[in-house]
Amino acid sequence: MKVTFTRTGERGYAVTAVRPVGDRVRMDPAPGFHTHVPHDLVHFVVERHFGLRDGIFGSLVAGGDAGTFRPVDEPYTKKWGRRNARRTDGVDMQRSEKLARVAQAAWEIRHAAGPVPPGVRAWTDQAGADVDPAALAAVVDLLDEVAVDWHALPVGGSLVLEWP
Template identity: 40%
Template sequence: MDVSFERTGERGYATVVTLPGRAPRRMDPAPGYDEDIPHDLVHYMVEAELGLAHAVYGRALAGGGSFRETVEAPGDRRRRARAQRRLNRREAALRRGHHADMATSEHFASICDIAWRRRAGARPPEGAERRHIPEEDIAKIGRVLDRLDAAAPLWRAVPVGGSLTFTWPRTTANPPR
């Protein structure tokens, strides 16, 4: 599955997932735009680096997630509505079965986002408090921060209308097409 982070405007982005043989699905607008590193890209790096197969991107690979189909069938709203209901049911089933990976992704994405911004000299989000990091998490966080260090300049270089694409679960960006 390809995962693209597409800069849609000066202060906006979309996350697009494309499975082989299927129409792309997208979240547009995606949450947490940032010129240095957007929220969904932080989640991607956390999940790929830590092997979280049942969080945002693992669910997307399994046909779930909050991504919407991008193919429009003119005049066929019923078909699109049925397809979206099917996706919603699949996501609900995936959510019931795999709470731990999603909670882990949220936990590490929050910590890594703040830690990376402090390390990079960027301003952390308002209200970001310092947290005690358990000893067993320090190495994991360090690995994710290294991935964010590599991804941030690539994201900054993406022009409006361009995208940064990864093949799940690789953490190295694909060459631009």
């Protein structure tokens, strides 16, 4: 599956997925804009790195909508929503959300120009307690790589990634 992260404005982005069956789904606007590592880009990196196959992007591959994506090539109808909603509650969704928050907080700590806000540090200390520190560091390294590409995008620019 090809996943495209598009910078839609100075503080906005969208995510489009071309699924294996050929249809396209899109989330626009996507939540959690960040000039370096937007929230759903963090989800993508985390889910791919940890092998989460039943999170947001696994749900999309399976034909679901992850609760937020809508069809691009056909009108969104209640029937489409019912047909795709059955695959939005994957067993990895909560783990993905937790890992994304921990990874983004760890990335913020790594790149802090000044003192790290206590809330960010507390989140990584509490929520990251069951995350292997080496695995978390590896994810932050991956975020460093995509952050450079994302940050360089102009409004209208896109970053295309392949989902396994």
